[in-house]
Amino acid sequence: MKIHPFDAPLGAEITGINLTDDLDISTIKALNEAWAEYIVLCIRSQNLTPREFLKVGRIFGEPFEQLYGQFNLPEFPDVGVLTHMDGDTAGSGKRKIRGTSWHTDASYFEHPPAGTMLFAVNVPSDGGDTDFMSTRAAYNALSENMKKRIDGLNAVHVYESSRSPRRLIKRTEDQVKKFGDQFVHPIARTHPVHGEKSIYLNPIRVEKIDGMDNTESDALIDKLHDHLFQPRFHYRHKWQIGDFLIWDNRQALHQANDDYDWKTQERKLYRIMTKGERPI
Numbered sequence: 001m002k003i004h005p006f007d008a009p010l011g012a013e014i015t016g017i018n019l020t021d022d023l024d025i026s027t028i029k030a031l032n033e034a035w036a037e038y039i040v041l042c043i044r045s046q047n048l049t050p051r052e053f054l055k056v057g058r059i060f061g062e063p064f065e066q067l068y069g070q071f072n073l074p075e076f077p078d079v080g081v082l083t084h085m086d087g088d089t090a091g092s093g094k095r096k097i098r099g100t101s102w103h104t105d106a107s108y109f110e111h112p113p114a115g116t117m118l119f120a121v122n123v124p125s126d127g128g129d130t131d132f133m134s135t136r137a138a139y140n141a142l143s144e145n146m147k148k149r150i151d152g153l154n155a156v157h158v159y160e161s162s163r164s165p166r167r168l169i170k171r172t173e174d175q176v177k178k179f180g181d182q183f184v185h186p187i188a189r190t191h192p193v194h195g196e197k198s199i200y201l202n203p204i205r206v207e208k209i210d211g212m213d214n215t216e217s218d219a220l221i222d223k224l225h226d227h228l229f230q231p232r233f234h235y236r237h238k239w240q241i242g243d244f245l246i247w248d249n250r251q252a253l254h255q256a257n258d259d260y261d262w263k264t265q266e267r268k269l270y271r272i273m274t275k276g277e278r279p280i
């Protein structure tokens, strides 16, 4: 197994392994260490059935229950499907590519998913990339004053923030009851593996800073968002069929792109998330 870091603030390609082989403990350990270090790992030219994808997913943790039953594979409910055919369930009835604004997955949970994995079944010949942002690099680039200012501050993560640039999928009453609606997490989040900090905000879900008046809270969130959205923290992944990709939701934001011709081009990815710890 070889690690090839991308020429970017995050991400590495792993070569020399076939994920369907029985990997030994030292390889699994090395993969998990590389995941913590590089945040995004890509292993190309894999050929995975949903069952195999689920087995591979366990290299990185236990499956986290997918949130929207309507998008899951019926025979493997821990595997979600992202496709160019998804409809807008927020009510317009129009087709809509999901995930097209910066976010980290399910941060309104007490224990948000540590990782998310995608397997590229089919991808457009052009467009449909996924963007990533290193919130660890962004934290490290903060001034010492700002690091001190956010130390000990917590953000209120809700299902759908009034700041969200897009309307989110409407949930059923059962889903709201089952998955909850909000949780408060530290803004400077410490990673459980290497102990480094990242900025744990989520533009579609963070409503305010806990205990701070709204004007001050809005100003500070705006300032941190402006800092985050700098090209120097970004990596853009161009998909190939057979790509297995995992990212770390604890130290990255991500977004999909709907800039391809969905009438002639198919984009189909399987998704698994892994359980995570409560952010500290």
Ligand SMILES: [Fe+2]
Pocket (backbone or CB within 6 Å): 099, 103, 104, 105, 254
């Ligand atoms: Fe996502």
